[in-house]
Amino acid sequence: MKDYGNNFNLSHIESSSHIYGPGKRFVVWFQGCSLACDGCWNQEMWSFKEKSLLSKEKLLALILDASEIQGVTFLGGEPLHQAENLWWLMRQIRKKSNLTIFLFTGYEQCELERFRYLSNIHELCDMVAIGRYLVGNRNINQQWIGSDNQVIVYPDNSREIAKSESINQVEIIIEDNESIRILGFPDEFLVNDIKGTSS
Ligand code: SF4
Known part of the structure; x- marks a missing residue:
């Protein structure tokens, strides 16, 4: 694991998404x-080489500036490989917003128990999807998990009550240049439909 100092090493940010947790979220x-x-x-997110370094203060500002979001979702890659900066960020988000x-x-x-992550999780997180x-x-x-062994827990300080439903959600983003991006895990029929529409 690498130390990125005051920075996060990130793969990607979506400032507005509806499929990684309840409501509209910064992901x-x-x-x-x-x-x-x-x-x-997400195997392209395994490498620890710097991809997109962003200071923790800058990421906090981006999150607090995002408009009309209900919350923030952290995934990867493995967010807890950058745990110290992540706890700081979560603590600031809790202090400065209702997200x-x-x-x-x-x-x-x-x-999580062995690595002593649980007290921060209970203090700071509203929902946690756990497991390989x-x-x-x-x-x-x-919704929200990829395999049946994974569980969603609501830590001690959770303010969230939304439960995972039995649905498959994908998000289709049409960029200004009309290129299409798909978030989530669509079945092959949807992918083929989208390719047909866009060709
Ligand atoms: S925890 Fe597993 S599924 Fe998630 S990014 Fe790492 S290897 Fe992929």
């Missing part, structure tokens, strides 16, 4: 993951 994909789940859909915080981690509950992605348990029809 941050961290760069770097050592957990190497078989079948991981809810949804953390996705590939660590299992016992690992297991390709044999893949489930594309459950």
Whole structure:
């Protein structure tokens, strides 16, 4: 694991998304993951090489400036590989806004305990999706998780009550230059439909 000082090493940011937690959210994909789940859909986010370095103060400002969002979602990559800066960011978000915080981690509950992450999780997070992605348990029809072994927990200080539903959500973003981006995990029929529409 690398130390990026006062910075986060990020893969990607969406300032407005509806499929990574309740309501409209600011979503941050961290760069770097050592957990190497078989079948991981985000393998380009495994490398710890600097991809997009952003100071923690700058990321905080971007989040607080985002308009009409309900919360912030952190995923990756593995956000907890950059835990110290992440706890700082979450603490500032809680102090300066009412935004809810949804953390996705590939660590299992016992690992969160072993690495002493649980007290910060209970203090700072509203929802946490916990566990490795297991390709044999893949489930594309459950909101927010990718495989049946993963669980969503509501820590002690949670202000969130929304529950995961049995649906598959994808988000289609049409850019100003009319290029199309898809977020989430669409089935092949939808991908083919979109390719047909855009050709
Ligand atoms: S924890 Fe997430 S990013 Fe890391 S390998 Fe597993 S599925 Fe991929």
